[in-house]
Amino acid sequence: MPSSRQFLSAIAGASAALMVSSVIAAAQPLADGYAVERYYPSAPGAGWLVMDHLDLYGKLGGGVTLTTGYARNPYSVAAADGSSSLHVVSNQAFVDVGMAVFYDRYRISLNIADPLYASGNSGTVAGHEFSAPSVDPGKYPDKVTDVRLGFDARLLGDANGPLRIGLGAQLWVPSGERSLYATDGTLRAMFRTLVAGDFGMFTYAGQLGVHVRPLDESPVPGAPRGSELLFGMAAGSKFAISRAYNAAFVLGPEVFGETAFHSPFGKHTSGVEALLTGRLQRADEHGARETVKLGFGEGIHAQFGAPDWRAVVAVEIYDRVR
């Protein structure tokens, strides 16, 4: 039978172990997850994959876009001293279904995101414990994450002119689980100034805006730091493919990114990526258009949700009242 001293020693030892484990546990809070995706597909009819061509005009019309893509290492974290790193989300595939109704120079849109696949690595970096997402079609067969509602308007410039200026607002309604790294679990909004134009075969578009993001997960590495500045630019050339079918191919890069106002253009609070995009589009005399878009690119600054590389395919159809 143990003596009272042994018993007290055991109690003290157990208490110390409990305290140490508590301290360790406190030093390794579990990251809850948040929306990692930085690729926000443009609304149907917007032309580019991310930017907005802003050629809104004419009678009532509607369009749909089906976008699917894959991102490699969209969320990687590293200790400040470089001692450890982790690809928390190493594979992410998705399908976005976009719908839009437009009239004259206005457009309202809806985007529904279905995560197809997500995987990564669990571990501890810089005192924070990360749990990898695990999404596959069997496990989450009908999962839908954040829904995005949008309104865009062309305010200045002709629909096919050299300079068009507009405004856009988008609202994310949260859906899904944070642990899948697909949602912040809060409402978010995006307000953008849009610019676009066409000079002969040259076409361009750009955006500057604010992503109103309530979530601030400081000091979790690579996590949201509250609201962000959004920026982006696209430029390309339009090549006529068939005059009979009014078909054209547009080729050019899109560069886009974001930085947290908390630490503007900081190394770990900014992300920038570039996509080389090509789109084949066919239009008729009434303004109906069918488009197939391809995009492939990499993270110029692969932090803060910008992946190592990304591939995107989209199909878009829209039509208007005759």
Add this chain to the structure above:
Amino acid sequence: MHFRHQPSRRRPLFESFKRLPASVIALSVLGATPARAQVARPAGHTEDAFDLMNVLAQHGLHDIDDETWNAYGQVTWISSFKLPFHGAPYNLHGSNMSLVPDFEHSFTGSATLFLGLRLWRGGEVYYVPEVIAERPLSQLRGIGGSIQNFELQKGGTETPQLYRARAYFQQTFGLGGRREQTNSDPMQLGATIDRRRLVLHVGNFTILDFMDKNEFANDPRQQFFNMAFMTYSAFDFGSDARGLSFGAVAEIIADDWALRLGRITPPKNPNDLTWELRLYKYFGDQIELDHEHRIFGQSGAIRLLAYHNRVNAGRFDEAIAAFESDPAGKNAASCLGTSRYNYKSTNTGAPDLCWVRRPNDRVGIGLALEQHISNDVGLSVRGMISDGQSEVYAYTPTDRSLAVSLLAKGASWGRPRDVTGIGGAINWISSIHARYLAMGGVDGFVGDGYLRAAPEGVLEAFYSVNVLNPLWISADYQYLVNPAFNADRGPVHILGGRVHAEF
């Protein structure tokens, strides 16, 4: 009656009914028509419905007879109030699947968008996002085949959940015959098609979108509340906890005949939300033969439906045998300490299916009749027998079911958009299933810890008042006997209310 492949917008489902006096109609509606759960195909909209497509068409902005796209939506709220009932023992010895005898309030709220797009001639895609919030009675436990609200889903929450209810591709190949008009409806584009055709569907859907369709119950959100009238209670169609699955269905339609074949995914575990995508190994197969007819000038249809599930399920006799051979090691409570899928029963004296799950087969065959009695009144009868040797995998724990219902619209009393109905349903279980439950075993929905076996039955009556063109308010009463097939429990009175809008 018109063909369910092409419900006619030009001819509302129930046309004027003037020959019978109102009193006869009122009596005749003391019956019920099958209603479908949230997973069922929604009914067609009538020509005078106030919805987006009609409004666009009326303003010349949309060709509703030759559509390239359409969009519809619905919002439904259902509340159910279960009154306190006879408090026979429940959740005995740690079994945990009883309906509690106290007063309970259950609700569901759902909103759905139905989006359709024509890709090319005969090629269509449909996408249906849906959001639902719910609170079931007793955590959706203790009722067999007569769950009081078809919208309830296993694993649902009071926090609204958004999900993709359907995303599928459909290709129609014309095979000749007369041409006929399909109408613009949820998950159906307006078009002119052959009466003889082959239709393929591939993707994410519920098998009830294509099989066991019923002229009088196209949209359960407008009709009966109880799941017993949604489809055969004994039809354990492969599906996840929401009633959805992935797979393919082929329809061969030749005038009044139709043959449908389908293979779909079952869940990985019984009544689970995850899909088993190895369709070569585990599957739910369905075949349905459908014939439409006219009797005394009134249209009707008769359908023969059979299913075969190949799933990782437990057989009742094997669970009992395992328990009897090792009562201390293979009881329900001892499942808890293992990684085996189980229902958290802590009954140490009961068998459990967790010990004997392996690839097993479950089969069933059913016959359904639907018949217009008049233009405004319809009768439906459904009966099915399943083998009852293994556990329920996707729908209800019923092994044999019979449902009879009558539905009527209120044209004869001057309210043509009102709907009323009455129905009765009986659900049985097999003798080995009853023995398993009597020993304290549980399955996905039932298990009181003991059983004095009896058929579970429900009688339901409802009336839906059309308040505005797209808005209905309904009152409902359900009388449930022998819940969970237990003669010592119940009867249970359930009062319900529903608000439903379409746009």
